Amino acid sequence: MKHYLSTLVLLIGATVMAMAQPKPIDNLFIAGPHPVNEPAFGKVANIKGDVFAADELLKMGIPYSNLSLINGSVCGNDGKPDNAWKRTESGNGEYIFTANSQSASIAYALFFVDAGSFTKGSLSVTSRLQLEVYVDGAKAADKSSGEEAKSAKAQLKLTRQQHQVLVKVLIPKEYKDTAKIAIKLDVPEKQREQLAINSAKRLLTINDILEGVKVASTSISPSGKYTSVSFSKVDPQTGKANRFTKYFSIASMKEVYSPKGSSACEWMPTGSRIWWMDANNDNALTTFDFETSETKVIAKNLPSQAWMRWAPNEEYVIATIEDEVKIEEKGPMQQIVSPEDRQPGWRDRSFLYKIDLKSGIKQRITFGNKSTYLADISADSKSLIVTVNSEVYTERPFSTTSIYRIDASSFKVDTLLKDQKFIGSVKLSPDGKTLLVLGGPEAFNKIGQNVKKSPIANSYDNQAFLYTIENGKVEPITKNFDPSVDGADWSIDGKSILMQVSERDRNTLYRYDIASSAFNKIATSCDVVSSFDFAKEADGMVYAGQSGSYPSVAYYYNPSNSSTVTLADPAKERIAQINLGEMRDWSFKAKDGSTIEGRIYLPPGFDPAKKYPLIVNYYAGTTPTERNFESRYPLHLYASMGYVVYLVQPSGAIGYGQEFSARHVNAWGKRTADEIIEGTKKFIAEHPYVDATKVGCIGASYGGFMTQYLQTRTNIFAAAISHAGISDITSYWGEGYWGYTYSSGATANSYPWNNPSLYVGQSPLFSANKVNTPILFLHGQQDTNVPIGESIQMYTALKILGKTTEFVTVEGENHTIVSYKPRIAWNNTIFAWFAKYLQGNDEWWNELYPKKNL
Structure with a gap:
């Protein structure tokens, strides 16, 4: 891994050096010498009157950069070993190159230095030859040729990061003397235990935490045949994180083709298709089928600034659109109408629209002075579950939630729960009879609260409740379950609930069986699950997560035999170096x-x-x-x-x-x-x-x-x-x-x-x-x-x-x-x-x- 900074890092590793006095670099990598020729017409003066000087040859050669040391080998940008570099050892830090009598040549000496803490020091390269010293691609010192052996000395500020030192040496044509250099590193004695040169294993750095390709999330097609893995990667030059998505066949566990522009997309409700909004084609709602490789435009000119969700029958989509009607304060005086009004965007309101994909008719579903949120769509696509939040500043938790069922055709409203405190997300069961509600222990008049010594429960300790719509019965299914529920969803048959929970210092998955009221833990290959998704039409689940000593990995889980297969492990080679x-x-x-x-x-x-x-x-x-x-x-x-x-x-x-x-x-x-x-x-x-x-x-x-x-x-x-x-x-x-x-x-x-x-x-x-x-x-x-x-x-x-x-x-x-x-x-x-x-x-x-x- 290379980082072009003005400073050099030296980390701890295999070769620890006591450095009370300048210490020879006793092992490095050598490439070349490679022949370089003077240009044609070199004796002809340029427009400034100068002829080509032999010293200019040092500017030629191979532009070695972005090199890294991986498992003891010098590797290029692709992470593969570059066989041009040969490891060489020298007890006194002197290295001899083979001169080319037919032409001038350039030799390269390379080593990687690591340090466990910040250290100031210097690097000296002594030779009779002309040379340049580069630290992380930037010239740090140089020396002209001469009969007398002199040193090029680079002052270094050694910060905690692996960096490379490259010495570029020009060997003149028909050079008669021994072509050699001597390299020494000088740092204070108290930092001697922190230093290592060309270590096969290096120490962890902050760049390892921030950089490289990382798994962001996973999802699986309803058919269970394909999966998507989203990645992120920070560009060290700009500091911006770029996101991209890859698709894999579950059968082969290999990446499959996906059309251009489909990186930010979601799975359709059925089959093996993805959908996205094509801004370059009149904001067309576009699908791609992985099984047939068919791309299809479903509708055009859809709202550009909207969050979309498909109905299970795929006949319409529900769009959440920010309302154009706004109340804004004008002039220097700004009235704050509530504590929340200080927050940007609090006055914005969003409402729901239904877009019929066959006719193209767009209808507004909700109106009012409070935003409405789509919580779920019934399995038969006939009704919507909608929530509305209201502020109540005179009693905690200072807000309430109301849950409504709206007929998807007539928009007729049925109030299911009104002004409930301490409740959050809601999911409707496949048969449409029960709500899965997540909320604090005090929700539903504290029916899920399980504290004896403490007068008040922690409202952030999320519980799961089953609410029967017909009779209003509430069952606190996690009352005696210690983990806190972060997320939950119904199985396709409605017989179980899959939960993502905070369990001690881990984030794990459980399946709750409704008939037996039993919690069954799903074995995962990581400590902290960050995302999960299960197939709606087949057995199969994907999840992503990391562990205490390993970065994020994407996995496929087969419930039929409880087996797990790795889908993506982008940090594998990097972690192997550390x-x-x-x-x-x-x-x-x-x-x-x-x-x-x-x-x-x-x-x-x-x-x-x-x-x-x-x-x-x-x-x-x-x-x-x-x-x-x-x-x-x-x-x-x-x-x-x-x-x-x-x-x-x-x-x-x-x-x-x-x-x-x-x-x-x-x-x-x-x-x-x-x-x-x-x-x-x-x-x-x-x-x-x-x-x-x-x-x-x-x-x-x-x-x-x-x-x-x-x-x-x-x-x-x-x-x-x-x-x-x-x-x-x-x-x-x-x-x-x-x-x-x-x-x-x-x-x-x-x-x-x-x-x-x-x-x-x-x-x-x-x-x-x-x-x-x-x-x-x-x-x-x-x-x-x-x-x-x-x-x-x-x-x-x-x-x-x-x-x-x-x-x-x-x-x-x-x-x-x-x-x-x-x-x-x-x-x-x-x-x-x-x-x-x-x-x-x-x-x-x-x-x-x-x-x-x-």
Whole structure:
């Protein structure tokens, strides 16, 4: 993998070098020499009066670039070994080339360097020959020819990433002396253990997390014969992510042809066909049949800005279209009519339209002052299930949902459920008699609530309910099922329900059998399922997901024999190059007897006899920190930098049962912080390889709040990082776009006026004087979830108190840092802060943020 940056990375690997003195490069790859000839008419002066100089020959030759080291071999853009490069070893760093007496020639010396942390150093290449030194494709040093052996010296800033060093040497025609070079690398002694040259295995980098082809989602045709896999790939030059889709035959598991322009498409309700809107053909609704290879235009001039869904009988589509009628404030004065009115687009309204594909007639189905949403279409295509949400600001959860059944022909409305609280998605059973409703434990008058010790359940702990339309009977089918239901759908025969659930720190699949009320877990080949789809006309399912130590993969699952086949594994070759440390589970018994789960990440080449700094990570909010390899906080990456990482899952998270998740309500750190502190102390005590004086912690959003709150409760941390953290629960509650709605669950029935002890007592800002740990505040400048003022006020308080703190904002970013280049810079800031306080190396931080005389 190549990255053209102005800096060079040196990572840990196979050959560790002590570098108190300049150290010879003892192995590299050599290509050539390749002959180069002077141009014709070289002795004729050009328009400037210059004749061709022999030194200009060095500009010729093979433009080697985009090279990478894969499993010990130099590979080109295609990832395949380039046999032009031969590995050569030299104990003293001197390399001899064979001169060509018939013509001048160019020889190439190449090596890859990796480093575990930021280091400044230099590279010297000594020779009597003319040469140039390139670092990641950019010229870093050069030297003219001469009798005396002199050095070309490149000053390097070694950042954490694999890079290449290429030396290009010109050997003159009829060169009589020995054509040789000597290469030495000079870095400070304290970084010597971080360096390796041409390692067969390399360390994980942030680029591995962000770049390369990644599986985004999967879907399967109703026939079960074909599947689609959507991928994404970031362009490092532009930072933009490009999405594309491939289609595979289930029978052969090989990619099949799909027409141009069909990448953003969906499956038709039946068969093996896909459909898409062809903007280049009068916005034509177009289909392609994989079994017959037939492309067909169904209708033209359909609405361009609309979300479409096909009726099962394929006679019509339902279009969701944004209404043209709008109420906008004009002039400098802007009236805010509700808390939600601050959000862009809140005043927009969308309604449903029916487009008959045979006649082309377009009819409006819904009207009014509230948007209407299509939840489902009945299996016989005769009715629509529609939902409408309304704000109710005087009682939590501050909104209600009404569910209607609308006749698809007459548009006659039948109200099924009116002004229900705590309910979300809805699916109609194939026989049209039952609704599958997902919602919080308090939905349907708390019939699904299962808490005994806690007065209020966690409203984010999603439950599944069966609502019988005829008699209004509600069955809470997951009341005694610990996982939280993220998504669910009926089987084609209506006898079972397939569920995607949060189960502890995993995301798994279950099939619920309605007759027996039994949950049957579906064995998956990954820890965290991100998407799934099952065939409507045959047995078969596809899903995608990743694991704690492996990126996302797409799979096909055959229910008849419970077998799984890999559809797409784009990271396979990349992961094979990387030396990952071990991940293992570690739990402890809290003082109240609760089991608090967690995970350990160890550095590659871990030695239990050594002492390692420790990073403690947590979210501590409503959801667990899942076993994602390519997460926003990549724990394997932290470990690869020489840290032991402890991930702790304290009380309050969903996926562990309602009683456990209810501990989040009206807590704001009361129990959670104690568990993190207790877990950290026990972890250190049970793992003697942890340096108890070098312990850091990091969290974001609610985890950023937890970082701040922890520092008011303990001094066990040597460094802390809060990204987008909440410092004052009251200001977050009122100012964040979703502050008061999130608090309807987190601080249920508690408000600044009726529970000030919670809003003030648990806010880190009001205990800022107790903080002694150096804290780094990170925040996106455009954060609408947790406004940037939350970091500003805590940073200001700590500066007034004379505490050690830094504050770095990310331009143009919201709550999470998503853009490619800012995300790399943001991660490097995190790495540099921990390196400064946990590894005693402040060079990286000082390079990123040099002292300003202000």
